[in-house]
Amino acid sequence: MAVLASAPGKVLMTGGYLVLERPNAGIVLSTNARFYAIVKPLYDEIRPESWAWGWTDVKLTSPQMSRETMYKLSLKHLKLQPVSSSGSRNPFVEHAVQYAVAAAHATLDKDKKDTLQRLLLQGLDITILGCNEFYSYRNQIEARGLPLTPKSLASLPPFASITFNAEESTGENRKPEVAKTGLGSSAAMTTAVVAALLHYLGVVNLSSLDEDQLQGKKDVADLDVVHVIAQTAHCIAQGKVGSGFDVSSAVYGSQRYIRFSPEVLSSVQNAGMATPLIEVIDDVLKAKWDHERTKFSLPPLMTLLLGEPGCGGSSTPSMVGAVKKWQRSNPQDSLETWRRLSEGNSALEAHLNTLSKLAERHYNAYECIINACSLLPAEKWLERANEPTQAEIVKELLGARDAMLRIRYQMRKMGEAAGIPIEPESQSQLLDATMNMEGILLAGIPGAGGFDAVFAVTLGASSKNVTQAWSSLNVLAMLVREDPHGVALENNDPRAKEITTAVSSIQLE
Template identity: 55%
Template sequence: MTTSVVASLLHYLGAVSIPLSGNKYTENGNGINSGLDLVHAIAQSAHCIAQGKIGSGFDVSSAVYGSQKYVRFSPQVLTSTQDSSWRRLPEIVSDVLKQKWDHENKPFSLPPFLTLLLGEPGTGGSSTPSMVGSVKKWQNSDPTTSQEIWQKLADSNSLLELQLKNLNKYSLDHYDSYKHVITACSRLPYNNWIEMVSDQVGELIVKSLLATREAFLQIRHFLCEMGKNAGVPIEPELQTQILDLTMETEGVLFAGVPGAGGFDAVFAVILGDANHNPIISTWSSRGVLPLLVGEDPFGVCLETGDPRARDVSSAISSITIS
């Protein structure tokens, strides 16, 4: 929401030009990606001021640039947003814009015919700052163990990324075979996937699917280890039961808890269309509300399909600002 408000205001005031949904951004002569860098810097600043702390910035970066592999910026970039000596907002924004943003945001999205689902457990949520603080306290008190788990988690994340890239490549090089395998596997539990292939390409695709699943199981394992050592419920037992049941459901590639974990939400990546997957009834039977949202690989853009947007634009254009 922060990103949407910032982008809307900057676009309306003529500071940036936000393209229509689905259009690519192009760089201008100053090397700024059609104003996206400006939207990003101001949205990050506003978000940090509202939060009262400097977070990872991943949520804002994703909202601006779209699905991505992210490496956070140096926190010093946004120091002025937390410094009480900075009294005026224009001064804060001016300082932030002068800083060197050293984050990375390389485009990265799910392979074709894979669908992301989000569920609301209805258990009250978790305090992310408190959980993060406990993990940092454990890191400082036991640097050897924490570094070992952290590295194993990073290795598992890299393995997951590699397998998803492999699936993307199979979809490009062997589209028909890839689509056939995904469609067939979407109707079966994971332990029956290998049985339905009859050619070498199909076998390679299924093996990559299974390797993707195994990489995410490792990620869940190391997140649980981190939570146990830090004394916080990164993957609470109640969520573990739901996630294990989810991963046994037909057509489910993997499932987990997003963000910092806890009781906020659960997610699943499934093969094929959610309308033909039993995950909806599986979640509903366990008190998890499936949300009517999906992955959108694009960043901030102007929407044209909603008639309410035209109504709002017409109303705004008639306002005189003095």
């Protein structure tokens, strides 16, 4: 019986850099770009002698990368040993497998241990698939002579094969890297694999994830287990304890997030070879995870748009390193910049929350003024407010814009001080041009900034005009939208669909 789980990619709208330190919050939106993991038995039968074996087989397939790796999994130490591989290894999936199996051993009671042993002896067959939106297909579109439009992106086959970035122009040979769009593919992939395995091995039951549970009104204990194991696997595979907002949004969906204390992972970081993995994972599951998350999503009639400027992505870890170095060398200035950034983030969050409440209370007035503003540049919005409620809505819209401009100013300042391109000049020009278009509420750089995708939040039906304007500026509007849902069990193999849901839900011009 196959289990198929999926987890979304993310856009960190506010909280870049700040979210690394408690108690700063970040607003992270989950997207319709999802990673899928399919787990099924490798063998139909268990051979009679297999009960005496000390290991079992694990097969990992990534069709988009044309990679297949066979492993032996030690049933005693729960360590994976690669036997054969058609490409480089995937530490995220390897840690996900080891930790998920360890979590099953640590949590399942005696009568379920036999079932677990049987499932493991049948071997694990794992396939991973990422939506096209995680990767840059700009080169293929240009090579085909197609225009830089969402329609061209939609014409690519779902889960298209991924080409690797060519060598640097300096001619140096580099390890081939996949051209990514900055949606958090490793976090979504790790989360999908952990969720699929924990469900398959009987540790959690994700089939009961209904709307109420996702909105946090019910016990989300099963999701919490997925979260802890996915965070642990992701951090250890990455070699550092990041803020974890990407994994949190992959598990729970869009949210306002405050990071966990890094100490919760000290037992797994300090575990020597002699410490059994089951004990380590048991410690992590029992640790006091103190992250905070509050439900958040964009107000109604607003659309998240992402544009790929085609300057190649940036290395987030090296940018974070530069910012930390600047903080150490200039504590006073950096504190002041962070304080102002934090104020801007809080202000933006407050305006968006107020807009959501106003939409709930006065939907007709809200819809009317949003649609009117969608046709005009921001300086003309107030002229269209015909009564006090509409004027109040416009005031909040303009407040959100102002907060975004303050955030961008402080981010640029921080980049200049730290000597890194957080909002490079080319991105500034693009964002300013975008902010001046009709019906644009916000434009900014998500997360750590650099040359990754830019984002915009549009009002009403104005996103169509933005995608056309971006295309003329050599920016490819991606097929990414906000989807506030986190991890999910899927019924069908996504490859069976003729067109990915991400594409079919978008009206193409």
